[in-house]
Amino acid sequence: xxxxxxxxxxxxxxxxxxxxxxxxxxxxxxxxxxxxxxxxxxxxxxxxxxxxxxxxxxxxxxxxxxxxxxxxxxxxxxxxxxxxxxxxxxxxxxxxxxxxxxxxxxxxxxx
Amino acid sequence: xxxxxxxxxxxxxxxxxxxxxxxxxxxxxxxxxxxxxxxxxxxxxxxxxxxxxxxxxxxxxxxxxxxxxxxxxxxxxxxxxxxxxxxxxxxxxxxxxxxxxxxxxxxxxx
Numbered sequence: 001x002x003x004x005x006x007x008x009x010x011x012x013x014x015x016x017x018x019x020x021x022x023x024x025x026x027x028x029x030x031x032x033x034x035x036x037x038x039x040x041x042x043x044x045x046x047x048x049x050x051x052x053x054x055x056x057x058x059x060x061x062x063x064x065x066x067x068x069x070x071x072x073x074x075x076x077x078x079x080x081x082x083x084x085x086x087x088x089x090x091x092x093x094x095x096x097x098x099x100x101x102x103x104x105x106x107x108x109x110x111x
Numbered sequence: 112x113x114x115x116x117x118x119x120x121x122x123x124x125x126x127x128x129x130x131x132x133x134x135x136x137x138x139x140x141x142x143x144x145x146x147x148x149x150x151x152x153x154x155x156x157x158x159x160x161x162x163x164x165x166x167x168x169x170x171x172x173x174x175x176x177x178x179x180x181x182x183x184x185x186x187x188x189x190x191x192x193x194x195x196x197x198x199x200x201x202x203x204x205x206x207x208x209x210x211x212x213x214x215x216x217x218x219x220x221x
Contacts, residue, residue, distance in 0.1 A: 090153060
């Protein structure tokens with residue numbers, strides 16, 4: 001199937017740990033994104049990459065570090081996890097920045 | 112500033128039309144979007160409209176754009192129980208990022 005996929009789907013971890021979320025798209029798109037959806041369903045962009053280059057960094061704490069090893073992958077590494085990091089993280093990709101296609105989300109719970 | 116507002120809830124009877132409204136503030140937005148999110152799922156792109164259009168129809172979906180009032184609406188004709196979801200409008204203010212609205216939870220009852 002052609003799609004945007006994320007792993008893991010669920011992630012439960014303790015405060016202070018470091019974790020990574022992976023995203024892959026096989027749509028051949030040049031641009032990839034990370035969005036955060038909080039408990040009130042509010043969605044906000046975190047980062048965008050175009051062809052492995054960071055384009056947008058929306059005042060996200062530097063505990064969050066995206067990494068794009070190639071244009072089909074955009075991973076999100078989070079250091080020193082805090083309770084407030086609990087959210088659903090969505091990856092998305094876009095061919096030219098007009099239509100964005102979202103992955104299924106990763107629900108992160110920090111205890 | 113970047114602020115996209117929607118009403119939180121809408122409840123409609125099956126077979127009726129649903130109209131979900133959205134107001135945005137950034138007049139430079141080139142495209143405006145509607146996404147659907149079912150429980151526990153990701154966001155599905157339903158449709159989008161270019162800012163120089165005032166209407167777009169796609170099967171049961173009709174998007175109306177009033178650029179003067181910065182008002183966007185999504186009409187769903189013959190609403191079905193499968194349409195129950197959260198609907199997000201979003202604007203793209205000249206950059207790659209999407210600015211999402213607060214979401215409208217649509218409940219369809221028989």
